Amino acid sequence: MTSRLAIAGLALAATGLSGCVAAVAAVPLMAGAQVVKTTQDGKARKQSKREKQAVPRAGDVYVTEDGKKAQVTGLTALPPPSGAPTAAAVAPGKVPPEMQFLYGSGEASALSLQAYAALWRYLHDELRFRRDKSQISSVVMTRDSTLTSPKFDTCGKRPLAVVFDVDETVLLNLGFESDAARRGPGYDQGRWTRWEETGADKVDAVPGAAETIAAIRGDGITVIYNTNRSASTAAFTIDALNKAGLGPVTLGDTLILRDDSAPSGKDERRWKIAERYCIVAMGGDQLGDFSDLFNAKDLSTPARRNTTGNTLIAPLWGRGWFILPNPVYGSGLKGGMDEVFPKDKQWADPAEEKK
Numbered sequence: 001m002t003s004r005l006a007i008a009g010l011a012l013a014a015t016g017l018s019g020c021v022a023a024v025a026a027v028p029l030m031a032g033a034q035v036v037k038t039t040q041d042g043k044a045r046k047q048s049k050r051e052k053q054a055v056p057r058a059g060d061v062y063v064t065e066d067g068k069k070a071q072v073t074g075l076t077a078l079p080p081p082s083g084a085p086t087a088a089a090v091a092p093g094k095v096p097p098e099m100q101f102l103y104g105s106g107e108a109s110a111l112s113l114q115a116y117a118a119l120w121r122y123l124h125d126e127l128r129f130r131r132d133k134s135q136i137s138s139v140v141m142t143r144d145s146t147l148t149s150p151k152f153d154t155c156g157k158r159p160l161a162v163v164f165d166v167d168e169t170v171l172l173n174l175g176f177e178s179d180a181a182r183r184g185p186g187y188d189q190g191r192w193t194r195w196e197e198t199g200a201d202k203v204d205a206v207p208g209a210a211e212t213i214a215a216i217r218g219d220g221i222t223v224i225y226n227t228n229r230s231a232s233t234a235a236f237t238i239d240a241l242n243k244a245g246l247g248p249v250t251l252g253d254t255l256i257l258r259d260d261s262a263p264s265g266k267d268e269r270r271w272k273i274a275e276r277y278c279i280v281a282m283g284g285d286q287l288g289d290f291s292d293l294f295n296a297k298d299l300s301t302p303a304r305r306n307t308t309g310n311t312l313i314a315p316l317w318g319r320g321w322f323i324l325p326n327p328v329y330g331s332g333l334k335g336g337m338d339e340v341f342p343k344d345k346q347w348a349d350p351a352e353e354k355k
Contacts, residue, residue, distance in 0.1 A: 092182060096328075101327055102326060115283070115323065116206075118318050119162075119322045120216070122320070123216060133155060136154065138155060138278050139281060145293070146293065148307070150311075158277055160221045161221060161222040162221055162222070162279070162283070163224045163282045163283075164283045165226065165227060166241070167229070167285075169209075169289065170213070171203050171246065172205070173195070173203060174203060179195075187329075196229060201243055203244050206324065210246055213246060224255075224273055225241070225249060225255050227257060230260055256272075266288060280320065282321055284324065285324040285325070287332070289323075300339065301334060
């Protein structure tokens with residue numbers, strides 16, 4: 001998967017501007033016109049000064065008629081109901097902070113390199129020398145699994161494979177996101193489809209992805225991409241993967257796309273892959289890249305977070321499941337104030353509360 005509200009009007013109403021009138025008396029007739037002009041100029045200067053002083057600035061605090069305090073902010077539009085930051089908070093043409101992080105920062109690059117290095121160590125050091133690979137466990141949860149009771153099959157005679165998501169997991173959509181930054185907020189499915197069809201040379205591999213994938217293939221493990229990109233644009237996706245150094249792929253075998261009429265969930269496709277291969281590692285930038293159970297509608301934001309660290313799923317991170325950073329879009333960008341910050345952990349500056 002980052003809007004603002006101007007309260008300048010409220011602040012101005014609370015100030016209660018008052019005017020003053022200059023009186024002119026006993027003025028000689030010949031000088032009257034000049035005095036009137038001088039007086040008017042003085043009024044204008046005083047009024048201009050008062051108006052400048054009345055313009056609210058971010059941080060100013062005003063008391064309303066009912067005794068409540070109002071503080072001026074820099075907001076220019078209402079925040080989203082969820083409280084989550086969106087691209088709407090940034091004017092068109094200015095790169096949103098989440099994009100600055102993912103596509104421009106050394107920190108995001110380092111996180112990606114770290115994830116791919118951990119994946120490679122897991123596969124190369126822990127699985128390669130196992131004599132009886134038939135007893136290695138798949139990391140795809142079985143159909144009867146739950147988030148609190150995950151279950152996995154052993155490999156048997158199936159060849160080993162690693163399954164990756166595509167977008168922002170192995171492929172950075174630099175062209176599409178640069179266009180989104182220029183335009184401002186709002187997602188258009190038609191524009192995304194046109195991007196898939198024309199933007200194959202405006203992508204780049206996620207740091208560490210191409211080298212790690214080449215090494216995995218060198219170890220005799222099959223690399224498979226399971227993506228929600230449309231099957232109708234398969235040729236363009238193949239072209240993008242090849243140009244980023246992430247190919248080759250074979251449609252229907254090592255590249256699995258979503259049929260246009262199918263839902264976006266990936267479990268059915270994962271289970272289909274698991275019939276032919278033993279999936280020993282998965283990489284993605286959304287929890288749905290590991291199980292659709294994470295996206296259940298009745299799963300609250302705190303519960304979803306809790307399942308990743310306080311259930312039997314926790315040991316999978318870094319040992320079969322490898323997540324990549326993505327603060328730009330997706331299922332992780334949700335949650336209101338009390339969902340993201342537990343009430344017993346929220347803090348308010350005592351100095352502010354005394355005002």
